[in-house]
Amino acid sequence: MRYFLLIFALCTVMVVAIAGKRGSISRKPPIEVFPDMDRQPKLRPQTPNNFFADGKSSRLQVAGTVARDDRYEDAPVNTGKVVGKTNFVDVMPVAVTSQLLARGQQRFNINCSPCHGAQGDGNGITKKIGAMAVVANLHDKRIVTMADGEIFSTITYGKGLMGAYGPNVTVEDRWAITAYLRALQLSRLGTIDDVPEQLRATFKK
Numbered sequence: 001m002r003y004f005l006l007i008f009a010l011c012t013v014m015v016v017a018i019a020g021k022r023g024s025i026s027r028k029p030p031i032e033v034f035p036d037m038d039r040q041p042k043l044r045p046q047t048p049n050n051f052f053a054d055g056k057s058s059r060l061q062v063a064g065t066v067a068r069d070d071r072y073e074d075a076p077v078n079t080g081k082v083v084g085k086t087n088f089v090d091v092m093p094v095a096v097t098s099q100l101l102a103r104g105q106q107r108f109n110i111n112c113s114p115c116h117g118a119q120g121d122g123n124g125i126t127k128k129i130g131a132m133a134v135v136a137n138l139h140d141k142r143i144v145t146m147a148d149g150e151i152f153s154t155i156t157y158g159k160g161l162m163g164a165y166g167p168n169v170t171v172e173d174r175w176a177i178t179a180y181l182r183a184l185q186l187s188r189l190g191t192i193d194d195v196p197e198q199l200r201a202t203f204k205k
């Protein structure tokens, strides 16, 4: 036991001597386990350096640089929700133009029609070949009365069996698809009152 205590005390002294305080203040640790991590051939930001002609170690951002989180700002256009709330916006926050609708039609036919069908009624190719048994009919009253923001959010995150299209479809295109989907739904909600009076007689009752 005596020897143990002696060896223990010696070890303690050695550890403190090698790894402990060196008596002077330094930012560097006394033992460097991975010196290659500490010493890198790099320029520290905001320090003068003569490598570049202008003498700055940091480079200016390339013109048109967008901060990564610019896209994730809590704005209805990014989230489909009222700022600071969980409520969906009723009306889409981007202007609906014929250009947007044309883009939406094209994107809908690429991204959505395989399952929902070109008419949005849920009879796409995936149903025909038996890959998906039940696909939502986008003309269902529940989906017709859904807020624009919720449609946008459904495209972004998916729902139930439907995968998320946020990673593949840009924010602008998701709103374009939402606008086009509204047009598709409207196309089935027409009544005889929408037809000019002089043409009504040509329709069969």
Ligand code: HEC
Binding pocket: 108, 111, 112, 113, 114, 115, 116, 126, 132, 134, 135, 136, 138, 143, 151, 154, 155, 159, 160, 161, 162, 163, 165, 169, 177, 181
């Ligand atoms: C791979 C097949 C598939 C694709 C592609 C697809 N959907 Fe769906 N979608 C589904 C299925 C299946 C459901 C039903 C989900 C459920 O209730 O489980 C659904 C449901 C929906 C709903 C209703 C959600 C709800 O709240 O019930 C909307 C709106 C919708 N899809 C829009 C879209 C749009 C817009 C696109 C194109 C960007 C799209 N979907 C692409 C399969 C798909």
